[in-house]
Amino acid sequence: MGRPRTALLDRERITATALDLLDAQGEFSVPQIARRLGVQTGSVYHHVDGRDGIVELVRERIAEAIDTAPLDAGPWDTALAGWARSYRAAFGAHPRAIPLLMANPVRAPRVLEQYERAVALLLDAGFATADVMVVITALENVVLGSALDLAAPQAMWEIADDTATPRLAEALGAVHGSRTDRAFDLALEGMLVAARRMLED
Template identity: 75%
Template sequence: MGRPRTPLLDRQRITTTALEIVDENGDFSVPQIARRLGVQTGSVYHHVDGRDGIIELLRERVAGAIDVTTLDLRPWDAALESWARSYRAAFAAHPRAIPLLMTNPVRAPRVLEQYERAVVLLRDAGFPVAEVMPVIVALENIVLGSALDMAAPTAMWEVTEGAATPRLAEALDAVGGNRADRAFDLALHGFLAHARGRLAECTGA
């Protein structure tokens, strides 16, 4: 038999397959990837640096959907808000990948470059260097928490007739169908207001 025109394995196919498995199960194993691709487990290791290498490929794939040009906007708070919204949309598309990615150190160069741009944005705005990472991490907490919330059931609170929670039932009825978006807007705007205040304190503006 002649050699196949399209290679059976490459990093792109491994990443796509791993992400499919994570979207289904919340985790993956190298043997699972191999079985789905119809190859030996050892063949997968010829193309990636083990499980950690695959996780970084997943990180690059998911984060690749974030619009990094938002970090070129000015003023800085408009850039952060636009980046946060794009970041949320990218991770909301793969919510089951969030716990996996957030419990492993970030090593992927293209993802690190995105953080570099965020750091430059904040430093240019006047944030002291010691304030920069707390601002970024706090923003990520809001973004990733909201991305998970978007994957939650619409009715997260099921109030039964026998429950003594009439005010809760009233609040749930009033919130409407865009609870996750409204909660994200509230948290994001509150965060940005606080960040503006911190910058003013630090710079005396």
């Protein structure tokens, strides 16, 4: 038989399959990917640098949806906020991937390049070198926590008896609009206020 006109396996298909598995079950294995693609497990390893390599391919795929243009526009805090909103949206689309990605060091060159730009933004704004990664980590805590919250039920608190927790029931009844979006805006602004103070000290 001749070679198939379309390759049975490539990095693109491996990445897409791994992300599908993550979205569905919050985890993946190389044998699962192989079964989905109808190939031997060993064949997958011919295209990627092991499971860790697939994790980084998934990280790159999700990060492609992050708009980095804000990092080049406006004051540092406006730029950082714009990047954060896009970052949140990209990971909010794949919340089950977050725990896995957070447990693995970032190695993907295209993702590291985003961090390089964020670091340059903060250094150019006058932040001390020792403070830069603290600011970026704080931003990520807000972004990724909120991205996970996007996948949570709208009603996270179920009250069977209003009389047992009347103030909680009243507070929940007073929520208008998206609790998650408003909470993200509040947390992001609080983080930026603290960063501005850091810059002034």
